[in-house]
Amino acid sequence: MTQAQSTAASRPLRIVIIGAGMAGILAAIKLREAGYPDCTIYEKAARLGGTWRENTYPGIACDVPAHLYTYSFEPNPDWSHVFAPGDEIQRYFERVADKYGVSPAIRCGVEITHCEFRDGRWRLRMKDGASDVADVVIAATGVLHHPNIPDLPGLRGFGGACFHSAQWDHSVPLDGRRVGVIGTGSTAIQITSALVPRVSRFELFQRTAQWIMPIENPAYTDEQRAAFARDPQLIEKLREEIHRAAIEKIANAVVAADSPEMRWIEDVCLGNLERNVHDPVLREKLRPTYRAACKRLIFSSDFYAAIQRPNASLVTEAIEGIEAKGVRTRDGSLHELDVLVLATGFRADRFIRPAVVSGRGGILLDDAWADHPTAYLSLSVPGFPNFFMLNGPNGPVGNFSLIQIAEFQLGYILQLLEQVRAGRCREISATREATAAFDAARIEAARNSIWATGCKSWYLDKHGVPASWPWTYTRFEEEMAAPKLEAFELV
Ligand code: NAP
Numbered sequence: 001m002t003q004a005q006s007t008a009a010s011r012p013l014r015i016v017i018i019g020a021g022m023a024g025i026l027a028a029i030k031l032r033e034a035g036y037p038d039c040t041i042y043e044k045a046a047r048l049g050g051t052w053r054e055n056t057y058p059g060i061a062c063d064v065p066a067h068l069y070t071y072s073f074e075p076n077p078d079w080s081h082v083f084a085p086g087d088e089i090q091r092y093f094e095r096v097a098d099k100y101g102v103s104p105a106i107r108c109g110v111e112i113t114h115c116e117f118r119d120g121r122w123r124l125r126m127k128d129g130a131s132d133v134a135d136v137v138i139a140a141t142g143v144l145h146h147p148n149i150p151d152l153p154g155l156r157g158f159g160g161a162c163f164h165s166a167q168w169d170h171s172v173p174l175d176g177r178r179v180g181v182i183g184t185g186s187t188a189i190q191i192t193s194a195l196v197p198r199v200s201r202f203e204l205f206q207r208t209a210q211w212i213m214p215i216e217n218p219a220y221t222d223e224q225r226a227a228f229a230r231d232p233q234l235i236e237k238l239r240e241e242i243h244r245a246a247i248e249k250i251a252n253a254v255v256a257a258d259s260p261e262m263r264w265i266e267d268v269c270l271g272n273l274e275r276n277v278h279d280p281v282l283r284e285k286l287r288p289t290y291r292a293a294c295k296r297l298i299f300s301s302d303f304y305a306a307i308q309r310p311n312a313s314l315v316t317e318a319i320e321g322i323e324a325k326g327v328r329t330r331d332g333s334l335h336e337l338d339v340l341v342l343a344t345g346f347r348a349d350r351f352i353r354p355a356v357v358s359g360r361g362g363i364l365l366d367d368a369w370a371d372h373p374t375a376y377l378s379l380s381v382p383g384f385p386n387f388f389m390l391n392g393p394n395g396p397v398g399n400f401s402l403i404q405i406a407e408f409q410l411g412y413i414l415q416l417l418e419q420v421r422a423g424r425c426r427e428i429s430a431t432r433e434a435t436a437a438f439d440a441a442r443i444e445a446a447r448n449s450i451w452a453t454g455c456k457s458w459y460l461d462k463h464g465v466p467a468s469w470p471w472t473y474t475r476f477e478e479e480m481a482a483p484k485l486e487a488f489e490l491v
Pocket residue numbers: 061062063064144150151152165182183184185186187188190206207208296319343344345346456458
């Protein structure tokens with residue numbers, strides 16, 4: 001333990017939260033409840049919402065059941081479907097931010113470009129030249145929000161409309177037109193199901209086939225919603241059921257590649273492919289060559305039906321380049337298109353960056369993360385005192401509801417802040433030793449996970465090592481229950 005024998009007096013803390021998405025709103029609510037009234041959220045966009053503000057592509061829905069993808073303290077009896085559509089989720093966050101009085105604390109249109117720890121406080125600079133000072137910074141900057149724009153020759157020369165799935169241009173008409181989508185991740189699969197029935201021709205450019213878990217998305221009836229509203233216990237019971245099933249069947253299974261649950265998932269996905277894709281040639285094109293859930297598992301009950309419709313085609317020839325009229329593939333074919341959608345994913349290693357963060361002694365986060373981004377328990381970095389991340393590196397992004405994760409992490413951060421507020425220290429951050437031990441252990445454990453069984457995905461760092469939390473949910477819960485203060489440097 002490196003706890004200094006500090007005699008610092010108890011003090012009020014000014015807290016800046018970066019990002020007004022699900023995690024930033026949560027942080028503001030919980031910090032105020034815990035008696036930290038001086039909180040400001042800086043949000044670079046024009047309104048709150050994070051993922052659900054940015055991603056508005058046709059067919060968008062959350063593939064975590066809605067009643068689980070909800071703050072534990074603010075159940076929503078009105079979810080329309082088992083898996084809620086994106087705009088409904090956006091409205092939920094707007095409603096919650098208003099209800100809990102957080103909206104006035106959000107400064108929209110302000111992008112933080114620099115966070116510098118100097119003389120015991122964080123000096124923040126904004127893109128417009130403004131500045132602020134805070135005792136504590138909470139980076140709630142999200143995981144998947146820096147679009148990965150593919151480096152395809154000729155992309156800029158495309159004559160039709162072209163945009164990334166997270167930057168959907170709603171002014172572009174789609175009905176009756178020829179639309180191409182590059183990518184076969186969760187996003188592209190949802191877009192395919194939504195657009196094939198609307199467009200004249202649909203071409204899906206697949207580099208790697210995906211396993212598809214068939215999951216229906218029924219609407220809740222008026223009676224069910226009324227019952228949820230009358231009796232919140234019903235929602236709680238449902239949450240517990242979904243939570244237990246998700247933990248047993250997925251969250252705890254993905255970290256043990258040879259578990260029976262993983263075999264079950266494989267069998268279900270394989271059965272889906274065999275039963276529901278009728279043309280043997282197409283079936284083989286859609287058959288992945290790696291294990292199910294190695295890439296993020298895709299949940300869809302209608303993708304196979306959509307891609308088999310007469311106006312849809314799956315293109316598996318590699319892309320040679322983009323031309324004014326469409327996509328040229330290696331076999332020489334030109335796929336003529338009016339609209340080209342890049343459903344090519346995100347750069348998952350950015351976190352708060354490109355903001356420049358410099359900690360004690362001027363150490364740059366970019367340098368600390370030169371090999372790979374890492375943080376003790378995903379939330380604290382040595383040398384960066386009073387700086388915490390929600391859904392930071394090495395967290396359980398792949399196998400849990402991110403809302404539950406953020407709630408756990410926030411509870412943990414509140415306990416760390418109590419050390420500062422109570423005057424036991426002025427600065428707190430993870431020790432180098434604890435962070436190195438955590439990093440080594442999670443790299444070792446990641447070898448047993450399904451993500452390490454031989455596929456490429458955004459779960460992997462540049463060395464090919466899965467960057468996600470590689471242990472069970474139970475372990476995460478236990479770790480988050482109370483900080484081990486010996487893992488922190490208190491100054
Ligand atoms: P993604 O899973 O990273 O998929 C990107 C796709 O683009 C992959 O098929 C990839 O092919 C392809 N691609 C990338 N660069 C390419 C290139 N140069 N040429 C050809 N193809 C290229 O991204 P995403 O679909 O946006 O999903 C990201 C994550 O967001 C998901 O895994 C999920 O966690 C989350 N998400 C969730 C939901 C939900 O319902 N909750 C919905 C959407 C997304 P390769 O496979 O060959 O690399």
